[in-house]
Amino acid sequence: xxxxxxxxxxxxxxxxxxxxxxxxxxxxxxxxxxxxxxxxxxxxxxxxxxxxxxxxxxxxxxxxxxxxxxxxxxxxxxxxxxxxxxxxxxxxxxxxxxxxxxxxxxxxxxx
Amino acid sequence: xxxxxxxxxxxxxxxxxxxxxxxxxxxxxxxxxxxxxxxxxxxxxxxxxxxxxxxxxxxxxxxxxxxxxxxxxxxxxxxxxxxxxxxxxxxxxxxxxxxxxxxxxxxxxxxxxxxxxxxxxxxxxxxxxxxxxxxxxxxxxxxxxxxxxxxxxxxxxxxxxxxxxxxxxxxxxxxxxxxxxxxxxxxxxxxxxxxxxxxxxxxxxxxxxxxxxxxx
Numbered sequence: 001x002x003x004x005x006x007x008x009x010x011x012x013x014x015x016x017x018x019x020x021x022x023x024x025x026x027x028x029x030x031x032x033x034x035x036x037x038x039x040x041x042x043x044x045x046x047x048x049x050x051x052x053x054x055x056x057x058x059x060x061x062x063x064x065x066x067x068x069x070x071x072x073x074x075x076x077x078x079x080x081x082x083x084x085x086x087x088x089x090x091x092x093x094x095x096x097x098x099x100x101x102x103x104x105x106x107x108x109x110x111x
Numbered sequence: 112x113x114x115x116x117x118x119x120x121x122x123x124x125x126x127x128x129x130x131x132x133x134x135x136x137x138x139x140x141x142x143x144x145x146x147x148x149x150x151x152x153x154x155x156x157x158x159x160x161x162x163x164x165x166x167x168x169x170x171x172x173x174x175x176x177x178x179x180x181x182x183x184x185x186x187x188x189x190x191x192x193x194x195x196x197x198x199x200x201x202x203x204x205x206x207x208x209x210x211x212x213x214x215x216x217x218x219x220x221x222x223x224x225x226x227x228x229x230x231x232x233x234x235x236x237x238x239x240x241x242x243x244x245x246x247x248x249x250x251x252x253x254x255x256x257x258x259x260x261x262x263x264x265x266x267x268x269x270x271x272x273x274x275x276x277x278x279x280x281x282x283x284x285x286x287x288x289x290x291x292x293x294x295x296x297x298x299x300x301x302x303x304x305x306x307x308x309x310x311x312x313x314x315x316x317x318x319x320x321x322x323x324x325x326x327x
Contacts, residue, residue: 021158021160021167022152022155022158023167054158054159054160055159055302055303056152056155062261062262062264062301065261066261069260086161087161091300091302092300096261096297096301
């Protein structure tokens with residue numbers, strides 16, 4: 001699992017590649033929060049290159065969303081591939097967390 | 112902090128007389144198994160996806176409610192799904208529930224009372240003597256049900272377990288329950304082990320329905 005972060009107009013875009021499961025979910029969560037500064041207005045999680053996510057990975061996303069909510073920062077997910085989109089849909093995460101089809105849509109929703 | 116199984120026991124016990132709420136035994140057994148599996152997942156010992164449940168770390172947690180189930184999963188070579196493990200662990204539900212109740216008694220939350228009926232039949236009951244933790248669990252549940260915010264993962268878990276045992280009718284008024292149903296349905300989907308419990312209950316109920324049709 002690898003996280004690459006970039007910042008655009010106060011929003012952090014974190015692109016995640018590989019697999020997120022119980023073996024690295026804590027590292028994933030810590031990596032996301034480390035990329036978000038105190039003054040960041042939003043975190044956009046780009047999951048285009050995420051090949052697999054388990055329950056532990058979903059929990060890490062939920063914890064990140066909750067932590068950002070406490071800071072009044074926005075949290076968006078974008079670019080889900082079909083396999084990952086299926087688990088988000090079945091588990092209902094797509095009803096709790098805002099999901100955009102593309103990074104451009106996510107970017108537009110922040111402006 | 113209480114384990115999820117201890118929290119579930121507090122939710123299904125009548126505070127005054129210490130009797131269990133009328134929950135189908137299979138539902139309570141599956142929820143018992145699910146509570147242990149959920150706590151093992153929170154301890155990062157096991158993980159799940161839509162197809163399977165697997166070991167992440169076989170090291171004991173140091174918790175007598177959880178470690179025997181971790182050993183059981185670790186001894187099993189195959190990659191089975193969540194429903195398989197709900198059913199398998201539910202075979203030990205009676206021992207797990209007894210242990211959870213004994214732990215609550217030893218912490219001074221419940222007391223153990225043997226009630227006799229007609230001088231012959233005896234039933235063990237667990238009236239509450241310190242209701243602070245139980246009230247805390249109920250408040251957490253209410254907070255999540257009547258707030259649209261991002262829920263805590265443990266709150267999602269206890270809501271899935273409470274739903275499986277059908278105890279919301281005891282916790283909420285009819286009007287509150289009606290308002291909370293969409294949120295309960297939304298949250299109970301979010302935990303894959305919780306979904307496995309519901310699936311195992313549905314399977315049993317379908318079998319019962321089929322066998323009753325066969326008797327007609």
